[in-house]
Amino acid sequence: MEIVVAKHMGFCGGVKRAVEMAGGTAEAASGAVYTWGPLIHNPQVVRRLQDAGVRVAGALEDLRGDAFVVSAYGVEHAVLDAAKAQGMRVVDATCPVVIRAHSLAFKLVEEGYSLVVVGDHGHPEMVTLKEVLGDKVTIVHDREEAARIKLRGKVAVMSQTTQSQENFRQIVGDLSLRTKELRVVNTLCPAITVRQEEAERMVEEVDALVVIGGHHSANTTRLWEIGQAHRLPTFHIEVADELKADWFVDVTRVGVMSGASTPDWIVSEVLLRLDEIGQGHEPTEPTRPTQSQAERA
Numbered sequence: 001m002e003i004v005v006a007k008h009m010g011f012c013g014g015v016k017r018a019v020e021m022a023g024g025t026a027e028a029a030s031g032a033v034y035t036w037g038p039l040i041h042n043p044q045v046v047r048r049l050q051d052a053g054v055r056v057a058g059a060l061e062d063l064r065g066d067a068f069v070v071s072a073y074g075v076e077h078a079v080l081d082a083a084k085a086q087g088m089r090v091v092d093a094t095c096p097v098v099i100r101a102h103s104l105a106f107k108l109v110e111e112g113y114s115l116v117v118v119g120d121h122g123h124p125e126m127v128t129l130k131e132v133l134g135d136k137v138t139i140v141h142d143r144e145e146a147a148r149i150k151l152r153g154k155v156a157v158m159s160q161t162t163q164s165q166e167n168f169r170q171i172v173g174d175l176s177l178r179t180k181e182l183r184v185v186n187t188l189c190p191a192i193t194v195r196q197e198e199a200e201r202m203v204e205e206v207d208a209l210v211v212i213g214g215h216h217s218a219n220t221t222r223l224w225e226i227g228q229a230h231r232l233p234t235f236h237i238e239v240a241d242e243l244k245a246d247w248f249v250d251v252t253r254v255g256v257m258s259g260a261s262t263p264d265w266i267v268s269e270v271l272l273r274l275d276e277i278g279q280g281h282e283p284t285e286p287t288r289p290t291q292s293q294a295e296r297a
């Protein structure tokens with residue numbers, strides 16, 4: 001079985017930066033370091049960070065200690081205020097791409113636009129935007145939802161940074177037919193769009209697709225959706241152990257892609273296991289990275 005590995009794999013710049021900032025903060029801290037919920041949407045990386053001293057707070061009362069690290073997608077003001085009230089040092093690991101998208105949203109609202117954002121309800125990036133803009137912004141997840149919203153005055157549309165290009169394109173098309181003039185601001189993250197474009201090409205060249213990334217990772221799910229939309233056998237896994245040999249019985253070329261919060265060491269383990277499956281071998285125990293490799297991840 002031939003294994004075709006995507007060009008764009010592993011951490012994007014924003015995730016790499018957040019993981020390094022959190023790891024560095026824990027190393028230098030004299031007390032507890034917390035994030036609010038997972039720092040990034042990859043449980044294996046979050047576990048490693050916990051081992052290195054970065055704890056995940058589940059309630060405001062947990063926020064006690066030396067430092068608070070803001071996740072790559074931002075955090076609600078109430079949480080930030082609670083951390084500050086406890087005297088915690090705030091380390092802002094919000095991705096610059098997300099900050100830029102939010103700034104554009106604020107500017108559009110200031111200019112009097114009625115703002116529509118294509119995004120996932122409940123995603124931290126959308127929650128923090130809604131928190132500031134309230135009813136001046138409407139978040140829509142799909143075309144059906146977009147079709148139900150009332151459009152008044154000047155309308156602008158933008159997207160969550162990790163949205164599907166295709167979903168954004170379709171909703172922009174629909175809205176443009178319902179407005180005299182529509183301002184479109186493309187806030188899709190380039191690190192995500194290159195992976196989606198590569199997925200669109202790859203699905204034409206392989207018999208099956210393996211997408212590696214957190215099961216709650218929005219951008220990984222988008223890659224899986226592209227495979228599904230092309231009716232290609234597509235498997236979304238977090239770790240190599242989830243791979244099953246019988247998925248690949250009639251497969252001669254398998255494509256492998258990863259979400260933007262998947263570390264290189266998990267990608268390596270998956271490739272090793274796929275190679276074994278392709279050769280009909282039993283799985284071997286994956287080589288665990290050294291401490292320094294884990295820290296770099």
Ligand code: SF4
Nearest residue numbers: 012014095097161189
């Ligand atoms: S996917 Fe893009 S927006 Fe999200 S953390 Fe990575 S670089 Fe930032």
